[in-house]
Amino acid sequence: MQLTPDALIYFKIGDIAFNATIVNTWLIMALMTGLSVLATRQLRPDVPPNRWRTLLEVIVQGINAQIREIASGPTTHILYFAGTLFLFILVSNLLTVVPGFHTPTASLSTTTALAATVLVAVPMFGISRRGLLTYLKSYAQPTPIMLPLNILGEISRGISLAIRLYGNIMSGAVIVAILLSIAPFFFPVLMNMLGLLTGVVQAYIFAVLATVYIASACPRESDK
Amino acid sequence: MTELGLIAAVSIITAGLTVAIGAIGPALGEGRVAATALSAIAQQPDAASMLSRTLFVSLAMIESTAIYCFVVAMILLFGNPFWNAALQSAAATG
Numbered sequence: 001m002q003l004t005p006d007a008l009i010y011f012k013i014g015d016i017a018f019n020a021t022i023v024n025t026w027l028i029m030a031l032m033t034g035l036s037v038l039a040t041r042q043l044r045p046d047v048p049p050n051r052w053r054t055l056l057e058v059i060v061q062g063i064n065a066q067i068r069e070i071a072s073g074p075t076t077h078i079l080y081f082a083g084t085l086f087l088f089i090l091v092s093n094l095l096t097v098v099p100g101f102h103t104p105t106a107s108l109s110t111t112t113a114l115a116a117t118v119l120v121a122v123p124m125f126g127i128s129r130r131g132l133l134t135y136l137k138s139y140a141q142p143t144p145i146m147l148p149l150n151i152l153g154e155i156s157r158g159i160s161l162a163i164r165l166y167g168n169i170m171s172g173a174v175i176v177a178i179l180l181s182i183a184p185f186f187f188p189v190l191m192n193m194l195g196l197l198t199g200v201v202q203a204y205i206f207a208v209l210a211t212v213y214i215a216s217a218c219p220r221e222s223d224k
Numbered sequence: 225m226t227e228l229g230l231i232a233a234v235s236i237i238t239a240g241l242t243v244a245i246g247a248i249g250p251a252l253g254e255g256r257v258a259a260t261a262l263s264a265i266a267q268q269p270d271a272a273s274m275l276s277r278t279l280f281v282s283l284a285m286i287e288s289t290a291i292y293c294f295v296v297a298m299i300l301l302f303g304n305p306f307w308n309a310a311l312q313s314a315a316a317t318g
Contacts, residue, residue: 160288167291174298205284 004170005102006109020102021109028092028104059087063207070208071215073129078214081121085114086207093169093199097192103199106169108162115162118210119154126217135217161209168202169195228310235304239297246293253286 005020012018039052049057063083067075092103104110126135139150172195179188225233261279265272 163295164284164288164291167295168287170298171291171294201280201284205281208281 004107005104006107008102021104021107024092024102025104025110027101028088028095032087032091066208067211070211071218072220073218078125078211082207082211082214085118085210086203089114089165089203089206090200093203094196096173096195096199103169103173105165105199106173108166111162111166114165114206115158118161118213119158121210122154122213122217125214129218138217157209157213161206165202165206168198172198228314231304231306231310235300235307239300242293242297242300247290250286250290254283257282257286 005024008020009017010020010023035052036056039050039056043053060079060083063086064075064079067078067082071078089105092105095101096103123135126138130138140147141150172191176188176191176195179191257279261275265275268275
């Protein structure tokens, strides 16, 4: 019963062991970067877009529209960050249908790393848009007694982001593994399909929550 | 009962109780969320896409508590630190 792909070691170079999480993350990175490079090869205004470039544009514009509904102000950098999070988690969850692929988001290491990037990005956006003192003062709103509670709230947001993604994906994999030993062919396939749907929803949730946290750290239109 | 047996029995019972009791609250909450979302869509059908999106986000947030309980149950069953330590001490003495 394997709870996490961290325990599955593919090969060792010297002292460093490369487990399934790292190798599969590299695979996803190579896949996404390779496909994007192939699709955007002749990016000039006079070249008519082929269907792959149109597909990429539809995806990016869709994500941009979603982010613009949540955050006010310039959203380009939020698009880079939250869009990358969404696409990485989406591709890694959808590739579970490929046999032999252990999705890296089923490991607590990956999800904690992603949540840590969100935890770092929120103060970065806040300080760059509001100024250091104004951002630090926002922790003491509405009264200075709330200061430890606000800090605790930030930390618990990050922890819940990591465990939500890890728990959803890991539980899908574990349930399929248990059902394979109990039930005939049909039920594990159904649970796998449910796992795909859960993976897509969780990718969307992660990106939307990251956008909401960043938007709450940025100045609102009413502040100006 | 030996110490090993006691640890195993308590872990298994607690794992079962954790998931059983921990799934009640989120299920009730999600039912209320779905009912309210359906009545809101019935009142304003052209806001359906925004309501559906908010519905999915709320469902995922509420689901988190049930997922925490599931993770605790998995740790109790498959990654139990006390079980491994007790096994080692029993193998050393017995």
